[in-house]
Amino acid sequence: MKPLSTILLSGLITVLLGCWLVACSGDDSSENGTSDTDTDSDSDSDGDSDSDSDGDTDSDSDSDSDADTDTDSDSDTDTDTDTDTDTETEEDTETETETEIDTEFGDLCVDGEGVEIDGNTYLFSSGNTSARIVFYTSSIVRIWLASGDNFTDPAGDKLVVVDPDADLETYCYLRDDYYILRTNRFVLRVYKNELKFAMYDVMDETVVWEESSPIQLGNSTSQRLVRGSDEYFYGGGMQNGYFSHRDETILISKDSSNWDDGGRPNPAPFYMSTSGYGVFRNTWSTGTYDFQSTIEISHNENRFDGYFFYGPSLKRVLDGYTYITGRPFLAPIWGLEFGDADCYNKEGTTADVLVVAQGYRDNDMPGGWVLPNDGYGCGYQDLPAVVEDLHALGFYTGLWTEDGLDQIAWEVGTAGSRLCKLDIAWVYPGYEFAFDGSTQATTGIEDNSDSRRFIWTTMGWAATHRMSVMWTGDNSGNWEFIRFQIPTVIGSGLSAQNYATGDVDGIFYGSAKTYVRDLQWKVFTAALMSMSGWADYDKQPWRYGEPYTSYNRDALKLKMRLTPYLYTYCHRAYTNGVPLVRGMVLEYPDDPVTWGTDTQYQFMSGEWFLVAPIYYDGTSRDDIYLPQGQWIDYWDGTRYEGPQTLDNYDAPLEKLPVFVKAGAIVPMWPEMLHHREKEKNPLTLDIYPTETKTSFELYEDDGVTRAFADGHFAKQKITSQLDSDKVAVVIKPSVGNFDGKLENRNYLLEVHISDKPGNVTLDGNELEEKASLAALESAVDGWFFDPSDRKGVLHVKTDALSTDETIEIVANL
Numbered sequence: 048m049k050p051l052s053t054i055l056l057s058g059l060i061t062v063l064l065g066c067w068l069v070a071c072s073g074d075d076s077s078e079n080g081t082s083d084t085d086t087d088s089d090s091d092s093d094g095d096s097d098s099d100s101d102g103d104t105d106s107d108s109d110s111d112s113d114a115d116t117d118t119d120s121d122s123d124t125d126t127d128t129d130t131d132t133d134t135e136t137e138e139d140t141e142t143e144t145e146t147e148i149d150t151e152f153g154d155l156c157v158d159g160e161g162v163e164i165d166g167n168t169y170l171f172s173s174g175n176t177s178a179r180i181v182f183y184t185s186s187i188v189r190i191w192l193a194s195g196d197n198f199t200d201p202a203g204d205k206l207v208v209v210d211p212d213a214d215l216e217t218y219c220y221l222r223d224d225y226y227i228l229r230t231n232r233f234v235l236r237v238y239k240n241e242l243k244f245a246m247y248d249v250m251d252e253t254v255v256w257e258e259s260s261p262i263q264l265g266n267s268t269s270q271r272l273v274r275g276s277d278e279y280f281y282g283g284g285m286q287n288g289y290f291s292h293r294d295e296t297i298l299i300s301k302d303s304s305n306w307d308d309g310g311r312p313n314p315a316p317f318y319m320s321t322s323g324y325g326v327f328r329n330t331w332s333t334g335t336y337d338f339q340s341t342i343e344i345s346h347n348e349n350r351f352d353g354y355f356f357y358g359p360s361l362k363r364v365l366d367g368y369t370y371i372t373g374r375p376f377l378a379p380i381w382g383l384e385f386g387d388a389d390c391y392n393k394e395g396t397t398a399d400v401l402v403v404a405q406g407y408r409d410n411d412m413p414g415g416w417v418l419p420n421d422g423y424g425c426g427y428q429d430l431p432a433v434v435e436d437l438h439a440l441g442f443y444t445g446l447w448t449e450d451g452l453d454q455i456a457w458e459v460g461t462a463g464s465r466l467c468k469l470d471i472a473w474v475y476p477g478y479e480f481a482f483d484g485s486t487q488a489t490t491g492i493e494d495n496s497d498s499r500r501f502i503w504t505t506m507g508w509a510a511t512h513r514m515s516v517m518w519t520g521d522n523s524g525n526w527e528f529i530r531f532q533i534p535t536v537i538g539s540g541l542s543a544q545n546y547a548t549g550d551v552d553g554i555f556y557g558s559a560k561t562y563v564r565d566l567q568w569k570v571f572t573a574a575l576m577s578m579s580g581w582a583d584y585d586k587q588p589w590r591y592g593e594p595y596t597s598y599n600r601d602a603l604k605l606k607m608r609l610t611p612y613l614y615t616y617c618h619r620a621y622t623n624g625v626p627l628v629r630g631m632v633l634e635y636p637d638d639p640v641t642w643g644t645d646t647q648y649q650f651m652s653g654e655w656f657l658v659a660p661i662y663y664d665g666t667s668r669d670d671i672y673l674p675q676g677q678w679i680d681y682w683d684g685t686r687y688e689g690p691q692t693l694d695n696y697d698a699p700l701e702k703l704p705v706f707v708k709a710g711a712i713v714p715m716w717p718e719m720l721h722h723r724e725k726e727k728n729p730l731t732l733d734i735y736p737t738e739t740k741t742s743f744e745l746y747e748d749d750g751v752t753r754a755f756a757d758g759h760f761a762k763q764k765i766t767s768q769l770d771s772d773k774v775a776v777v778i779k780p781s782v783g784n785f786d787g788k789l790e791n792r793n794y795l796l797e798v799h800i801s802d803k804p805g806n807v808t809l810d811g812n813e814l815e816e817k818a819s820l821a822a823l824e825s826a827v828d829g830w831f832f833d834p835s836d837r838k839g840v841l842h843v844k845t846d847a848l849s850t851d852e853t854i855e856i857v858a859n860l
Contacts, residue, residue, distance in 0.1 A: 152227055152251065156219035161239070162226060167217045169228060173242035176264060180237070183211045183354070185230040187367050189329075190244060192351035194264055199350055202329050205482065206510045207354070208373045227251060233357040246324060246355060255324050255357065259341055262351050269345035270353070278322050279642040280338045281361070281541040281630070284315030284507070285517055288531035290538030290630055291643050292318070292338045299334035299346070301477035301506050306520035308531040313507035313517040315542045316346065317368055321632070321642060323359030327368055327509060328352065331478045361633055362625050365543055369624030373513035375545040377621040378574065379465075380614055380722050380750030381443050382501045382516075382546075384415025385603055386576035387587065388447060388468065390425040391417075397427040403587065404440045410589040410596065413603040413720045417442050418468055418503075418576070422449020434463040441721035445501070448473055452484070455491030465492065466501040471520065474506040481506035485514040497752045503576070512544045516574045519549035524557025524582065529565050530662040534647040536572060540626030541633070545617060551577045552586060559591035560664060560700060563598045567703040568660035570606040571652035573617055573627050598701045604718055611714040611730070611745060616653040618746040627653060635674045638690070646672050655711035656681070659696075659704040668704050669694040677709035679735055684799065684837030710741035712765050722750060729793035729844075734776060736769035736798065749786045759785040763850070767798075774798055774841075774858040781850040792850050796843035803832040804858035807843060811855075814843070830858075 156162050163170040167182040177196050181189040191198055220227040228235040233255065236245040245257035259271045280292040283299060288308035302311040316334055319325030326344070328334065334346040356367035369375065387407075391400040400419050407414040417437060421427050427446070434444045445466030446458055450473060458464045467488050474481035481504065489500045502515040511517060519535060522528050532549050539547030551569060552562040566588065569575040577586035584590045588599035606613075616627040625633070629651040631641035640646065649659040649671060657678065659671045673689035680687075682702060686709075687693070698704050707713075715731040748760035761783035767776045776796060781788070807814045807830040814830050817823040823831040823844055830843045841858055848854055 152218075152220040152222075152229065154221045156221055156226060162219065162237075164219060166213070167211055167215050169219060169226075169237075171226075171237055171242060173261075176242060176262075178237070178242055180228060180235065181211055182215055182217045182228070182230060183209065183371065184367070185215060185232040186357045186363065187354060187371060188228075188235055189354050190235075190351070191353075192262055192264060192268075194349070200329065200352065201331060202479075205479070205486075206329055206508075207371055208510075209371060235355075246357065248359075255322055255359070256320070264349055264351065266349055267345050267347050268349060268351050269343050270351065272342040272344070274338070274340055274342050275320075275322050277639070277642075278320055279632075280318055280320050280336075280342075281538065281632070282315065282318035282325070283336060283538070284311070284317070284509070284542045285313035285519065285535060285539045285544060285547055286311055287519060287535045290534045290541060290647060291632075292336070293643065294339060296335060296337045296339070299328075299336060301481075303471060303475055303477070303506065303520075306522050308527070310520070312505045312520045313511065313539070313544065313547070315507070315509040315511075315544075317509055317542055318344075319356070319358075319361055319364045319368075319541070321361070321636065323357065323364075325356040325358070325361075325364035325368055327354045327356075327371060329354060331508070361541075361636060362623070365541075365624035365626075369512070369543050372510040372543075374622065374624060375512045375543055375617075375620045375626070376500055376514055377618055377755070378501055378516075378546060379443075379499045380610065381415040382466070383573060383610055383613055383617070384607065384721060385413055385588075386416045386418060386574075387414060387579070388418035388420070388550075388576055389579040389585070390420040390423070392419070392425055392427070396429070397433050398429060398436075400433060401436055401440070404437055404442050406587060406589065408440060408720065410600070411720070412588055412600055413607045415442060415721045416445060416466060418445045418447050418466070420447040420449075420580075422447065422470060422472065430458065430462040430464070438463070441723060452487050452491055455488065456495050459492055459498075460495035465496065465498050466503075467491070468503040469505075469515075471505055474504055477506040478508060482508050482511060485511055489514045493753065497754075499751070499753055507544070512542075512546075516546040516548065517544050518547070518576075521555070521581075522549055522553040523555040524552035524561050524565070526561060526663050528553050529561060529568075529660065530648070532565075533568070533650070533660055533662060534644075536628050537630040537647065537650050540628045541630055543620075543624045543626065545620040545626040545628075546574045547628070548572055548574045548576070550586070551575055554578045554581045554586070557582050557584065557586070559595045562586070562588070562591065563595055563602075563700055564661050566599055566602050568658055570602050570609070570703075571613075571628070571656060571658045571705075573613065575606075594701070601701070602703075607719055607721075608715045608717075608731075609713070610716055610722065611727070611747070612653060614750075615714075615744070615746040629653070631672070631674065638674050640672055640690070641674070645670075655708050655713060657706040657708065659706075661698055661703070666697070666699045668696045668698050671696055671704060671706075673706065677737070678706040679709060679799065681705040681707050682837075684839065686838070707735055709735050710737040710739065710767075711735045712741060712743035712767055714743065714745050714765070726789070728789060729795045731795040731797065732765060732776070732778075734767050734796060734798045736767045736774050736776075736800065738769055740766055740768035742766045745781075747781070747785065747788065752786075754785065758783070761785060761788055761850075769800070772860050774800060774804070774860070776856045778854040778856075780853060789850055791847040793847050794843075794845045794854070796841070796856060798841040798843065798858065799837065799839065800841055800858070800860075801834075801839040802860055803834065804830075804841060804860050807841070807856065807858045809845060809854070809856055 158164040169180040171178045179191040218229045226237040234247040234251045241261045243258045243261050246255040259273050262270050283297045287310040299314045299316050316328040329352040332346045332348040337343040356364045358364045437444050443465045447468040449470050469484050474484050488502045504515040505520050507517045536547050552565050579585035589596040620626050631646040634651050635641045671693040675689050678687045713733040716727050743765050745763045748755040761781045763781040764779040817829045817831045828844050828846045832841050
């Protein structure tokens with residue numbers, strides 16, 4: 048097997064060869080062959096994904112398709128290609144004509160002569176074993192084995208939510224030793240003498256994976272593959288403490304007795320490889336994935352049912368996996384805000400939660416939802432009134448259920464709750480039982496309101512990502528907890544669990560310092576919550592007093608300001624399965640440093656932020672790896688050239704090591720305590736321009752309802768570029784509409800440049816330079832350059848401008 052870099056090179060050669068053989072044209076289609084348009088539809092309450100029954104899948108301009116070429120027809124029409132590292136550059140190889148394929152690949156198969164052919168389904172037999180090969184898309188094939196012709200599917204329609212693409216073209220050819228089953232993306236070999244399989248590139252030249260021996264059906268059915276010399280593996284769902292599995296053995300089974308390093312709160316029967324493929328086993332059965340010198344993937348069942356995804360990029364594999372099992376859900380925007388959970392009714396009434404909620408506001412502390420415990424003797428009283436009063440304070444209300452969901456219709460439809468936590472006592476049996484619990488909770492919320500699903504659970508499985516936040520269970524607050532949680536969240540994202548997290552500082556024990564350090568890095572993740580009641584101090588962020596209260600306040604206020612950035616990437620996860628929290632290997636797949644555990648204590652938050660948490664009691668950080676490119680210290684503007692490793696990076700308790708990749712465009716809200724507190728105006732654009740034009744496409748909707756699934760959302764593209772004599776920032780029109788969309792918006796630009804510009808223009812008209820930042824803040828518009836602010840920041844302020852018009856801001860250097 049070859050590393051990803053070799054396969055990408057082979058893919059380029061394949062494209063060139065294909066263009067030489069036939070008339071070859073560029074294809075901007077997504078991984079599954081659909082056009083690059085956004086037709087989002089949310090999962091139905093029964094768990095169906097946002098995919099049509101014919102196999103089409105949602106995609107948008109941020110999906111893992113070809114690079115985003117700007118073809119807008121406005122006055123600043125671009126002729127170059129924006130840099131967007133969230134896209135892939137490989138092209139689909141154009142399908143050759145039948146005559147040319149015959150010449151290249153041999154004779155066509157004949158139905159009934161060694162293989163039965165029914166459209167894109169192929170049936171082979173060897174002894175008592177039958178193999179049904181079903182192509183779902185040009186990049187996805189199902190290999191389904193059974194004794195005789197007894198093909199069983201215990202998961203039914205729960206885990207897999209699409210049917211094969213009826214319009215897909217596949218081909219079957221004969222070679223001396225094997226059959227070729229071919230799409231326009233890859234080849235599946237089926238060997239004749241013994242029923243073995245292998246995946247190759249589209250020209251049948253470069254191996255992606257191959258079996259070392261035939262699959263043997265039995266009480267434990269295993270597939271054995273040849274391991275590549277530099278092949279690495281990821282997945283398995285939430286495997287506490289781990290994300291890179293080469294030379295490791297992981298268990299695909301629930302573990303309700305261990306919430307610490309090595310535990311498995313939310314396993315998933317899925318893995319992917321740097322050789323350019325991924326596998327999902329369609330099963331509820333437990334398994335063992337052994338990634339030693341020979342790869343052995345086994346499940347405890349007398350059947351084999353696997354979906355194989357051809358990448359070759361890991362992002363494309365995640366796209367394929369979530370196409371089959373459903374996309375990660377899009378949380379309500381308040382779900383990205385800080386949550387607070389407890390029994391609360393220590394004095395015998397649920398209304399005591401209002402005292403805690405008021406504490407957030409009295410301490411000028413952001414917070415968006417609370418979760419009263421309705422089990423373990425807690426219960427609730429006067430729930431409708433409590434929900435109403437909490438909402439007035441800026442909080443949504445959920446319930447933390449111990450023993451079932453029989454009251455959820457009333458709790459949501461009448462009392463007004465909007466989320467729930469499925470406690471371990473409820474989902475303890477795991478597997479299908481726990482999956483059905485998330486489905487029931489989803490139905491309870493969405494059948495009784497216009498709100499989106501927002502559920503917390505353990506004991507998740509494949510496809511639970513389309514319904515629930517998956518959290519690591521009952522942890523203790525200490526340095527070890529922080530340490531193992533970092534690779535845990537990274538690894539969970541590599542199984543499409545976009546909302547993976549653990550309670551801030553655990554529920555047991557904890558300390559002022561560990562609370563600060565744990566909260567800091569989770570600000571750059573999708574979901575976070577504190578849980579009180581089991582430690583000496585409750586887990587609200589002000590309980591330890593100063594200076595810790597201020598440190599925690601600053602972290603939470605930063606998360607609130609970053610909401611439009613984080614929410615946009617959550618929407619991208621909803622469209623293509625690529626998570627917000629990204630292991631370095633997702634963004635830098637050709638850098639060998641990122642393949643193993645060298646980068647297990649750092650991650651990318653979206654495309655632009657590199658976050659390196661402090662996971663020990665210290666004030667400096669070693670082993671911060673900066674890949675190729677330029678990186679800017681988020682706090683002081685120091686620039687670093689990668690690749691390099693930083694040691695002894697100064698990080699006092701109030702400072703989290705964060706670096707911004709050059710080219711970043713980061714949208715930010717005004718400071719607020721919850722998303723309903725004020726209008727999202729002005730919009731700050733934090734910009735780090737480079738010579739290569741970069742872009743960010745801001746996603747917006749009403750943030751609460753499911754109207755976005757019916758097309759009620761908007762996207763707005765922002766580009767920036769640094770030339771020798773100017774910096775140009777272009778804000779394109781906001782395309783689309785939703786309830787609450789701003790017709791006019793003010794913009795604040797923070798452009799990180801080292802030299803003061805001679806002048807700044809807005810749509811060709813010169814803006815007035817102000818004498819100070821305070822003067823700019825009190826003006827309607829203008830600009831001010833501050834050389835002492837993070838090594839140089841140009842501040843630009845605009846008046847209210849139409850969101851339907853293109854805006855161009857140029858700083859002439």
